[in-house]
Amino acid sequence: MHLKDLKKTTPLVFNYANYVTPQFVANVVNVVGGSPIMAREVAEFPDLVGASDAIVINTGTWRRAELLETIKLAQLANQAQKVVVLDPVAVGIPSRSVPVKAVMADAKVDIIRGNAAEIAWFAGIDFASHGIDATGDGDLLAIAQQAAQKTGAMIAMSGAVDVVSDGVTTQTIAVDVPLLATNVGTGDALSALIGAFNGDEISVANTVRAMAMMKLAGVQAAQTVTTPGYFANQVLDELYLLTEDDLETFIAKEVKNG
Numbered sequence: 680m681h682l683k684d685l686k687k688t689t690p691l692v693f694n695y696a697n698y699v700t701p702q703f704v705a706n707v708v709n710v711v712g713g714s715p716i717m718a719r720e721v722a723e724f725p726d727l728v729g730a731s732d733a734i735v736i737n738t739g740t741w742r743r744a745e746l747l748e749t750i751k752l753a754q755l756a757n758q759a760q761k762v763v764v765l766d767p768v769a770v771g772i773p774s775r776s777v778p779v780k781a782v783m784a785d786a787k788v789d790i791i792r793g794n795a796a797e798i799a800w801f802a803g804i805d806f807a808s809h810g811i812d813a814t815g816d817g818d819l820l821a822i823a824q825q826a827a828q829k830t831g832a833m834i835a836m837s838g839a840v841d842v843v844s845d846g847v848t849t850q851t852i853a854v855d856v857p858l859l860a861t862n863v864g865t866g867d868a869l870s871a872l873i874g875a876f877n878g879d880e881i882s883v884a885n886t887v888r889a890m891a892m893m894k895l896a897g898v899q900a901a902q903t904v905t906t907p908g909y910f911a912n913q914v915l916d917e918l919y920l921l922t923e924d925d926l927e928t929f930i931a932k933e934v935k936n937g
């Protein structure tokens with residue numbers, strides 16, 4: 680959806696969040712005009728999935744004891760035809776791939792949002808990482824396209840260059856704002872934004888809107904703030920202030936076909 684429609688319809692984004700960044704994630708959804716809700720209790724899943732427009736599953740702090748519940752959540756979302764976004768934090772670490780493989784095997788994931796190393800794992804391509812961060816380099820377009828083709832999911836790959844691919848159409852936003860990467864949780868929040876923008880319909884254009892929104896907020900924040908603590912708050916303020924026109928103008932200027 681367009682930003683103006685997001686603000687009108689207030690999509691409810693159910694975040695099965697990690698325990699590191701839920702406050703930032705909830706605020707990002709809120710300031711753009713969506714409505715966040717976090718939960719981990721399986722008894723609530725049918726109600727909350729029914730009420731939600733998007734379900735965002737973040738495996739950043741997964742626990743084996745909750746794995747069947749996580750799969751159940753994705754299956755309930757599939758049955759209710761709600762968009763499922765997966766954020767596979769540090770999936771290249773073997774133990775971290777367990778919940779990702781399980782959810783992908785037993786449910787349909789519509790969109791995968793990760794950094795280049797995380798997306799490369801789905802493509803079966805080596806890409807250096809260090810914990811939650813991507814540190815290597817490679818052919819980003821090919822990685823995103825192959826990950827999309829192998830998984831059948833839309834790929835939203837973030838970094839200095841953001842790449843969105845459904846395996847057929849690929850678009851990029853090459854705008855470098857290093858401070859965006861210093862705030863832990865920007866990626867987690869981006870995954871939730873992607874859920875919000877795709878709440879009515881899943882498309883490359885809607886996914887690009889979410890990625891462009893975070894990037895543009897980072898560009899604007901970096902014009903007034905140069906240190907990470909204040910930067911994170913400034914990003915929230917910029918996200919709050921961005922208008923439909925600001926976003927679509929940035930997209931027209933910076934989004935390229937890959």
Ligand SMILES: Nc1ncnc2c1ncn2[C@@H]1O[C@H](COP(=O)(O)OP(=O)(O)OP(=O)(O)O)[C@@H](O)[C@H]1O
Pocket residue numbers: 768793794795811812813837838839840841854855856857859860862863864865866867868869890893894897
């Ligand atoms: N060097 C960079 N230059 C510009 N933007 C960046 C850079 N690195 C990351 N970003 C932006 O930061 C946001 C988060 O992407 P990132 O790849 O850091 O996610 P992540 O590694 O999953 O983060 P986290 O785990 O902290 O949530 C995206 O909007 C992306 O465009």
Ligand SMILES: Cc1ncsc1CCO
Pocket residue numbers: 697699700739740768811863864866867
């Ligand atoms: C630091 C960290 N550890 C697990 S999840 C997370 C937040 C980044 O996704």
Ligand SMILES: [Mg+2]
Pocket residue numbers: 768769793794811866867
């Ligand atoms: Mg991440």
